[in-house]
Amino acid sequence: MKYLHLSVAGLALAATAASAQVPTLTVYTYDSFASDWGPGPAVEAAFEQVCGCDLRFVTAGDGAALLARLRLEGARTEADVVVGLDTALMSAARDSGLFAASGVSADYALPVDWTDDTFVPFDWGWFAFVADRGVAAPASIEALAASDISIVIQDPRSSTPGLGLLMWVRAAYGDRASEVWTALSDNIVTVTPGWSEAYGLFLEGEADAVLSYTTSPAYHRIAEGDATKTAWAFAEGNYLQIEVAAKLGSTDQGELADRFLAFLVSDAVQSVIPTTNWMYPAVMPESGLPEGFDAADERPAVSLLLDPSEAESLRREAIEEWRAALSR
Amino acid sequence: MARRALSVSPLGRVGAALAVLICGLYLVAGLAVGVRAPSxxxxxxxxxxxxxxxxxxxxxxxxxxxxxxxxxxxxxxxxxxxxxxxxxxxxxxxxxxxxxxxxxxxxxxxxxxxxxxxxxxxxxxxxxxxxxxxxxxxxxxxxxxxxxxxxxxxxxxxxxxxxxxxxxxxxxxxxxxxxxxxxxxxxxxxxxxxxxxxxxxxxxxxxxxxxxxxxxxxxxxxxxxxxxxxxxxxxxxxxxxxxxxxxxxxxxxxxxxxxxxxxxxxxxxxxxxxxxxxxxxxxxxxxxxxxxxxxxxxxxxAAKGVAGLGDLPDGLPAAAIRSLCIALSVAVATPALALAIAARGGAAQGVAMALPLSVSGLVMGTGLFIAINPVIDPAVLALPVTALMNCLIALPFAIRVVAPALARAEQAYGPLADGLGLHGVARVRVLYLPRMRRALGFSAGLAGAMAVGDLGVIVLFAGQSQETLPLLMYRLMGAYRTTDAAAVALVLLVMSLSVFWVFDRGGRADAASG
CATH class of the missing domain: 1.10.3720.10 (MetI-like)
Structure with a gap:
């Protein structure tokens, strides 16, 4: 029954913290943001130095899990800020009515114009197929479908990159999406529930390429000194994912939450994003991108992104179309 | 079955109460999800x-x-x-x-x-x-x-x-x-x-x-x-x-x-x-x-895990201790629950064997979250709820092992125990523990080992610093750290097998010498 003692000790600690009269800012974020190797520890230390507050992370599995949890908790939520929703979830997040405008903005280095007073972008990336440099890079999704390159993708019903690819095919090929999926079906080795499984399968050699991000090779180059991986930039463009943070309407720490959101797009946070979250920073840090972060051939010339409300209204139909094409 | 001819024992009454509790838990969780829905x-x-x-x-x-x-x-x-x-x-x-x-x-x-x-x-x-x-x-x-x-x-x-x-x-x-x-x-x-x-x-x-x-x-x-x-x-x-x-x-x-x-x-x-x-x-x-x-x-x-053993992630010892605590409590609680429920048999046993495996873990976890959240911060209960769910998931397997052993013990020695006036705790100590040691040890080992490896509801409940071994492993995998994740998987595999080995061995040691 040791865990019982542990949780009692936890309650006692929480009580001590509360009695010290320091305001607590509760930030909901996804697991890997708050993990030891993510941006979380650096963000927490730096913000606590200037805010005179206690920053507390509460985590859920991924962006979709975060939004689901916030919707379950409704106005009762303890969250003041959420970090880690993305462009695919923004429409549903906005419709939930849980979020409030913060008015925070910055000189964003995003491939698209950003004007939104509620959702603050903190990093972004292009979805891309990642492969060994030895595999001849196809020029487009259609060229990939025509080749005999094998790929692993994620299920759009349970994974953000999976849904991203669905929107990518839609944005690039419009009404021909179904046809493209049919052509792709013999390239797909398998469809996994999430990113981790797909990437694991790829590293095991189960497929030539995996659906991931253009920034994935940066991890191998910088953290592992392995320059054999690359990401394919396609002629029709690669689909964007922009990760956003927002203030909860129900917060009792509104001013502190606004300060945190502004802090999130400041250099202190943006400079650690590339090598902790392995995404592009939303605001270019003074020091620029780290050495080896991206290669010229890994930067797509065109960025695809459907309007969030359009993407939301397309989703159900696109999933059904995907399922039908791949079930044949 | 033969033992059903006996009147319901005190242990059986505990088992019936437990089955009602389990039913209630699943009902509450299921309703919490169903009723929260927009009508x-x-x-x-x-x-x-x-x-x-x-x-x-x-x-x-x-x-x-x-x-x-x-x-x-x-x-x-x-x-x-x-x-x-x-x-x-x-x-x-x-x-x-x-x-x-x-x-x-x-x-x-x-x-x-x-x-x-x-x-x-x-x-x-x-x-x-x-x-x-x-x-x-x-x-x-x-x-x-x-x-x-x-x-x-x-x-x-x-x-x-x-x-x-x-x-x-x-x-x-x-x-x-x-x-x-x-x-x-x-x-x-x-x-x-x-x-x-x-x-x-x-x-x-x-x-x-x-x-x-x-x-x-x-x-x-x-x-x-x-x-x-x-x-x-x-x-x-x-x-x-x-x-x-x-x-x-x-x-x-x-x-x-x-x-x-x-x-x-x-x-x-x-x-x-x-x-x-x-x-x-x-x-x-x-x-x-x-x-x-x-x-x-x-x-x-195992071979992949060995490569990462030289540089284990910092969070590993704490995660391992958390997983071990969960595993040990599950290993102790599950056979006890199984024994009580098997002593009641009938519908109680049917419910405890079917429900935990039939109900989606995700729905169950979400339902518990909805039910707990207004009362207390779910993160505080993350580890106890994970242990409870692990215990329920293991229960059907434990009962499958324990019930036949109980039936055999009762059939062979029940009348003798009745004659000697052994009831309640004394019956458990003198008749069940020695005669059913093997089954109880095996089910304890199985339940504990399953608990080590189960990701379970911890995903829905855990705060920043409450990760168990499987959660740590998934988090590492989700952050490109496949070598670290492989090492954690090896640790998890060894710990899971050890938990099984220790309890199962404990059960068999006595049977061999007795």
Whole structure:
């Protein structure tokens, strides 16, 4: 029954913290943001130095899990800020009515114009197929479908990159999406529930390429000194994912939450994003991108992104179309 | 069954109360999800959902059938052979069942995958490549997970036949298969089938990953989609109810086919029999094949893990201690619950055996979250709730092991205990603990080992600093750190096996000396 003692000790600690009269800012974020190797520890230390507050992370599995949890908790939520929703979830997040405008903005280095007073972008990336440099890079999704390159993708019903690819095919090929999926079906080795499984399968050699991000090779180059991986930039463009943070309407720490959101797009946070979250920073840090972060051939010339409300209204139909094409 | 003739014992009353509590817990969680749903949206099942339903049932029936069918020769061979390392092999056989899904899948793929050993071998002789992905992959995956479980249930059946019976039957020139083994299998196999059918029914990652695409979608995927992306709680609740109904219905059909048979008491001698050379050779081949199928992928998992052992992640010791605490509490609580519920038997036992495996873990976790959240911060209860859920998930397996042992103890020594006035705690101490030590130890080990490897509801509840070993491993995998993740998987595998070994050994040590 040791865990019982542990949780009692936890309650006692929480009580001590509360009695010290320091305001607590509760930030909901996804697991890997708050993990030891993510941006979380650096963000927490730096913000606590200037805010005179206690920053507390509460985590859920991924962006979709975060939004689901916030919707379950409704106005009762303890969250003041959420970090880690993305462009695919923004429409549903906005419709939930849980979020409030913060008015925070910055000189964003995003491939698209950003004007939104509620959702603050903190990093972004292009979805891309990642492969060994030895595999001849196809020029487009259609060229990939025509080749005999094998790929692993994620299920759009349970994974953000999976849904991203669905929107990518839609944005690039419009009404021909179904046809493209049919052509792709013999390239797909398998469809996994999430990113981790797909990437694991790829590293095991189960497929030539995996659906991931253009920034994935940066991890191998910088953290592992392995320059054999690359990401394919396609002629029709690669689909964007922009990760956003927002203030909860129900917060009792509104001013502190606004300060945190502004802090999130400041250099202190943006400079650690590339090598902790392995995404592009939303605001270019003074020091620029780290050495080896991206290669010229890994930067797509065109960025695809459907309007969030359009993407939301397309989703159900696109999933059904995907399922039908791949079930044949 | 014979012991039902007795009036309900004090222990049985505890068991009945527990079953009511368990029922209540599932009802509260299910209602929490169903009632929270917006009432104006009528849950509509799409073509995809119906296709998922069909595939779910198909793969569960085939997976359970193949697992049990293959388990018969393996359990038979293990029951009648003694060799060096037999105990270790039986312990290792349990490993796939307790591993986190993704670890087991990656291990399996390193043997059966596109770049796996089998395709390497096929390439050498100019054949292949053979693809695992598809229904065959789903079945191979599920057999990998569940064959060990089936073997253990059947092995327990063989061990329950007193050695004297074998000798008597052989001595009289009778057929051991017809007189002893087939009746035993007709009792034990349907219940093993039912358990595996239920496990496969809620399969998510195995079915999707090894199934090769959306045609291998299970209901659990649709539930996940409804909960996470569509936030359609009503649909999730409807799908979960459908899944539970299928599970309970399927289990009832399987158990109807079960023919009860309680063996007479023997002197607990091991079933050691020497049959002819041909049978010996066949047994050897069967054991080797099963061992290769189950141990090779594990070996690959271990080999990958060794590379990362030099530089283990900082969070590992704390995560390991948390997982061990959960495992130990589950290992102690589960056999106790199983004993009480088996003492009540009947509907109480049926409920405790069917519900935990039939109800989607995701829906259950979400329901508990909704129920707990207004009262207390779910993160405070993350570890206790995880332990509780692990305990409930292990309960059906524990009861399957404990109930027959209890029936045997009662049949053989119940009247004597009644005559001596042994009731309540005294009966547990003097009769059940010594006579059922093996079953209790085995179920404690199994429950504890399962708890080490189960990701469970911790995902929904855990705060920043409450990760267990499986959660740490998933988080590492999700952050490119595959080497670290492989090392954590190895630690997890070793810890899980150790927990099983210690409890199972504890149960058997006494039986051997007694």
């Amino acid at each position: 104006d949206s009528i849950a509509r099942l799409t073509d995809g959902d119906w296709a998922a339903l069909r595939f779910t049932v198909l793969q569960a029936v085939v997976s359970a059938g193949v697992s049990v069918a293959l388990a018969v020769p393996v359990a038979r061979a293990l029951a009648r052979r003694r060799f060096i390392g037999r105990g270790l092999l039986i312990a290792l056989l349990g490993a796939p069942f307790v591993l986190p899904v993704i670890v087991a899948v990656l291990g399996l793929l390193s043997v059966f995958g596109r770049g796996g050993l089998i395709n390497d071998a096929l390439a050498l002789v100019g054949m292949g490549p053979w693809s695992i992905y598809g229904l065959q992959g789903v079945v191979i995956g599920h057999v990998f997970f569940n064959l060990p479980l089936a073997v253990r249930f059947l092995l327990a059946g063989w061990q329950a036949i007193p050695a004297e019976r074998f000798r008597l039957t052989e001595g009289l020139g009778g057929s051991v298969w017809h007189l002893l083994e087939r009746p035993m299998l007709r009792e034990v196999a349907p219940s093993a089938f039912a358990a595996i059918f239920l496990i496969c029914l809620s399969s998510f990652a195995v079915a999707l990953t090894l199934g090769g695409g959306p045609s291998a979608t299970t209901i659990e995927v649709a539930i996940y989609q409804a909960l996470r992306f569509e936030f359609d709680l009503q649909k999730a609740a409807v799908l979960a109810a459908l899944q539970a109904a299928l599970g309970i219905g399927g289990a009832l059909v399987a158990l109807r086919l079960s023919v009860g048979m309680v063996q007479g008491a023997g002197l607990d001698r091991p079933v050691l029999r020497q049959s002819g050379r041909v049978a010996g050779f066949v047994d050897g081949v069967v054991i080797l094949a099963a061992a290769a199928f189950l141990v090779l992928p594990l070996g690959m998992v």
